[in-house]
């Protein structure tokens with residue numbers, strides 16, 4: 471089998487896993503079919519690109535687990551034609567998935583090298599509707615507000631006020647929030663009016679820390695006890711076959727995955 475054919479087969483298997491775990495909307499699954507995740511990880515990790523697991527991308531960060539990206543799109547109710555802000559570009563993979571659905575995606579990354587690499591790759595892949603900026607995403611992207619959806623790919627101590635205010639009326643903000651830099655629940659905030667928002671808690675997750683003016687301070691995010699709380703992998707709500715696949719991928723990894731983004735309290739649809 472050619473490499474291209476093998477990667478397509480693995481991608482389709484990954485889409486099947488996402489569907490099996492409960493994300494079933496066709497436009498979301500089609501977006502995952504369209505994005506070559508193997509292009510967003512180093513060539514040494516290409517063989518794991520379609521495992522449903524986060525993978526290291528440098529600067530101590532990760533490309534998000536595909537199922538988690540799918541949940542965030544679903545929770546944020548991203549629809550065709552919308553304008554989306556992502557905080558935490560990382561590799562650019564999730565931005566590409568969002569861009570398959572939305573009209574425009576604005577994405578901010580705090581590490582300049584990650585932002586530059588993602589911008590170059592997304593340009594090469596032809597995503598002219600993704601706009602990458604280096605900076606602190608906790609204060610949003612004022613010049614481009616308002617947004618229909620805002621998705622934060624890192625966990626903060628509270629919902630950033632600036633992001634709430636950059637939502638369109640009817641817009642949805644999805645952000646992991648927790649009392650420590652390593653454990654969060656997904657919070658969805660919907661803007662109902664000029665000064666009215668609805669807050670919902672959707673389930674436990676574990677993301678890398680959101681570091682910035684309206685997130686964690688640098689020192690809090692790197693203190694030893696925070697790191698010690700981050701196991702290489704967490705038992706979540708996976709099925710046995712998910713766990714087997716993940717174990718296989720972990721055994722084979724040449725570099726450890728620094729943090730697992732597995733949701734810990736979502737129902738599994740079989």
Ligand code: SAM
Pocket residue numbers: 531532533534557558559560561562563564565578579580581584605606607608623624677678679680681682683685
């Ligand atoms: N969505 C990314 C992908 O698909 O590759 C993965 C995101 S990774 C889990 C979280 C990212 O958030 C990291 O790259 C991290 O540097 C970034 N981050 C953390 N705090 C940030 C902030 N205040 N502003 C922008 N990016 C931030």
